[in-house]
Amino acid sequence: MILSPAERSYLYDSLIQKPPIRPDSRSGHQFRPLEAKTAFLPSSNGSARIRLMDGSECIVSVKAKVVLKSQESSLIECDIDVSGNRDDSNFVSILKFNLTNLLCQNFPMDVLQLTSKYSYKLFIDCLVISHTSYPLTLLSLATYLALKTTRLPLLVSDVDDSEVEEQPTFSDDWDKSKYLKEMVSSNSKFQPPIFITLGVVGDNLLFDPSTEEEQVLENGLILSWYNNKVITPISNINLASNSNNSNFKGMDPILISKSLALLKKYCGEIVDALDGIIEHDDATEGGIF
Amino acid sequence: MSVISITRPTNVYDDEPSDIEMSDVEESGELKKESAGESIVTPGELVTDDPVWMKGHGTYFLHDQTYSSVAGSVSRVNRLLSVIPLRGRYQAETGDHVVGRITEVGPKRWKVDIGCKQDAVLMLGSVNLPGGVLRRKSESDELQMRNFLKEGDLLNAEVQSIFSNGSASLHTRSLKYGKLRNGIFLKVPSSLVVKSKNHSYNLPGNVSVIVGVNGYVWLSKSKQGASSTTSATTNKAQAAFDSSSSGYNPGQGSVSITRLEEESSWEIYSDKNESISNSVRHTITRYYNVIKALAFGELGITEQRIIMGYEASLAYEDVGSLIDKEAMESICQDVINSEKMRG
Known part of the structure; x- marks a missing residue:
């Protein structure tokens, strides 16, 4: 997307004000409104669909498979498909790396344990149907919802099979299946990690930059949030989709600590909102569109 | 103010679950x-x-x-x-006032994205060239076309004619057309734009809007505010302009030729914005959200409705809350109500 020089300078001048004047006059820490629906794919263990007002849309499906632990390097595998982008393109592989890396390093793997030999492996398939701004936050929020609503069948065979040669068997009754959140040890809460994209203009940090805003950002930050704190990786990124972003420049390190404080302040609310939609979804049946 | 709002998708047709009866056969x-x-x-x-x-x-x-x-x-x-x-791509018609974005600079012509099936063509001969009188284009103009308009630039123009393949030819041979500055761009479905005689309006709050027939909208700071800061040479022209009414009058085009001499300097192709106060910027974002809300409610977009929506939006002190679905719906409802009141 190319903006005209006059548009760019107008946008930039607006965003650099204190507080920033965003085109849709969101405050710096405000997300665009989202619509979400969970657990709507009948043939997957967990699913979520999330949509922005501008038509950006992402569907995530979680499927589980029983595997021999000794043969698997990782118990989570992500796959991302972005419509309009090749699977081996930089854009998609960076998204895929980010998400896989985040989940593999910050996931309570013990919930996937079945027996001493066997375990569940989660396949997380993400489909970005359309997007205008950088889709990583959308993807990770949808992944959060899908993982939170993932149900796995109940194991009925013996947990300890180190001695015997036995394959795990499961209860036929889907009503007895358990949510991932019920399988974590009682003292901790099951909250998968999420990514938050921040835009940097001057001293201002903008949550969830829209595609027009992305074009004039001086820098972009990707932070991850897990267990009520900001975790690594924290990385920066040029969010302008055409790479000749003339505004792109280095960033004051103070902004990083500022961004950590911002996330501490507001991420709780984001996670609460996501949890809220899951509870609400369980209670009532509705259309998925 | 909330950081994020996540809602469940609502089924618009919830209250009418029964299938609509299809009666192709009987209904001859x-x-x-x-x-x-x-x-x-x-x-x-x-x-x-x-x-x-x-x-x-x-x-x-x-x-x-x-x-x-x-x-x-x-x-x-x-x-x-x-x-x-009911919906679909914009189909250009002669005389439409459109907003477009340059996509390509070619030999003696620019290609302009106006949301049609094909990009429209803007010939070098159909723009006002800098340098006063309506002069002929020369080879040096051809060589410096990118100094006038380059890829990404926004302009407003009129559809001059339609080629046999359906693509449009534009012209900007009037001072109300040309490059756009001092504002922000947004898109609405072209089917929502109600065609009228005039498509550029001055709105309350020192903001102007150009609602292109193609659904491309340009919100900017009004020009009147600038009259006090313009240089002495343009002041005379501005005064003449102010004395005639601010809107477009038929026949004004013939008068404007003299003004063209004075105003048609390189300034008309400048990329520099004027200084814009924060209050104007805030008003522009309010209009931005109001127009988005009208488009969300599938209301036809007219000057009246934009102003009514703006007045309705004043109830919301925090403009950022206007992006929520409920707020947009209530604005549309307010607009419809006040239209009913006026009859």
Whole structure:
């Protein structure tokens, strides 16, 4: 997307004000409104669909498979498909790396344990149907919802099979299946990690930059949030989709600590909102569109 | 203010779960033809089986029967039967005031994205060139076309003519057309723009809007505010401009030739914005959200409605809350209510 020089300078001048004047006059820490629906794919263990007002849309499906632990390097595998982008393109592989890396390093793997030999492996398939701004936050929020609503069948065979040669068997009754959140040890809460994209203009940090805003950002930050704190990786990124972003420049390190404080302040609310939609979804049946 | 709002998707058709009865067979073409005026058809629906009708746009002909190929309303002009789609790409018509973005600079012409099927063409000969009088274009102009307009630049223009393949040719030979500055761009579905005589309005709050017929909208700071800061040379022209009414008058184009000499310097192709106060910027974002809300509510966009929506939005002190669905719906409701009150 190319903006005209006059548009760019107008946008930039607006965003650099204190507080920033965003085109849709969101405050710096405000997300665009989202619509979400969970657990709507009948043939997957967990699913979520999330949509922005501008038509950006992402569907995530979680499927589980029983595997021999000794043969698997990782118990989570992500796959991302972005419509309009090749699977081996930089854009998609960076998204895929980010998400896989985040989940593999910050996931309570013990919930996937079945027996001493066997375990569940989660396949997380993400489909970005359309997007205008950088889709990583959308993807990770949808992944959060899908993982939170993932149900796995109940194991009925013996947990300890180190001695015997036995394959795990499961209860036929889907009503007895358990949510991932019920399988974590009682003292901790099951909250998968999420990514938050921040835009940097001057001293201002903008949550969830829209595609027009992305074009004039001086820098972009990707932070991850897990267990009520900001975790690594924290990385920066040029969010302008055409790479000749003339505004792109280095960033004051103070902004990083500022961004950590911002996330501490507001991420709780984001996670609460996501949890809220899951509870609400369980209670009532509705259309998925 | 909340950081994020996540809602469940709502099913618009929830209250009417029963299928709409499809009655293609019983309802013969004869009957459909009689149901005069506004009849809405869906793709594949039989419009008529009477072969006397000529098949126009949006229809196809199979086994002596005419079907609709789009969802829209049936229009009959003499013997010509066509279906006008409810939505779809903008189709340029001569005289339309459009907003466009340059996509390509070519030999003696620019290609302009105006949301049509094909990019429109803006010939070098149909723009005002810097340097006063309506002069002929020269080779040096051809060589410096990128100094006038380059890729990404936004402009407003008028559709001069339509080529046989449906693509449009534009011109900016008037001072109300040309490069756009001091504002922000947004898109709405072109089907929502109501065609009128005038498409650029001055709104309350020192903001102007150009609602292109193609659904491209430009919100900017009003020009009047600038009159006090413009240089002495342009002041005379500005005064002459102010004395005539601020809107577009038929016949104004002929008067403006003298003004062209004074104003048509390189300034008309400048990329520099004027200084814009924060209050104007805030007002622009408010209008931005109001227009988005009108588009969300599928209301036709007119000057009246933009102003009414703006007045309704003043109830929301925090403009950022206008992006929520409920706020947008209530604004649309307010607009409809105040329209009813005025009758």
